[in-house]
Amino acid sequence: MGLLSRRPRSLNANRHQTKSVCATDTLARCLHKAGKSAEALKYSRDALRLKTPEAGFLFHAGLISKGMGDRNAAKKYLCQALSLNPAFHPIHSATAVAVLKELGSRGNAKR
Numbered sequence: 001m002g003l004l005s006r007r008p009r010s011l012n013a014n015r016h017q018t019k020s021v022c023a024t025d026t027l028a029r030c031l032h033k034a035g036k037s038a039e040a041l042k043y044s045r046d047a048l049r050l051k052t053p054e055a056g057f058l059f060h061a062g063l064i065s066k067g068m069g070d071r072n073a074a075k076k077y078l079c080q081a082l083s084l085n086p087a088f089h090p091i092h093s094a095t096a097v098a099v100l101k102e103l104g105s106r107g108n109a110k111r
Helices: 008-018 021-033 037-048 055-067 071-084 092-102
Strands: none
Touching: 021 037, 021 055, 037 055, 055 071, 055 092, 071 092
16 A cells, blocks of 8 residues: 555545645645545545646546546546646656547547
8 A cells, every 4th residue: 555545534634724735635636545535536526626727637637537437537637737738747748648548539529
């Protein structure tokens, strides 16, 4: 079990203190890694509520949506991440492209 999957409880406490979108996104990512995708989706949507132009938030939302079986939302979020910044992360950018291919998207989902 990785560090991210062991941290949801302490991150949740921190998130309630700061209420930052960064802490909320991190909590969503940790919950997803811990196999709690339904709960992660709630926090991921909360992190996106201010429409902060952060490709990483969109990438995480895409993976969480995929984990929940929502292919259309996964495509939408991953396409948005890549549209915002095609090189947003040295590894995650390529992962976004690969997941989109797996989902049968050519990267042209609606924003």
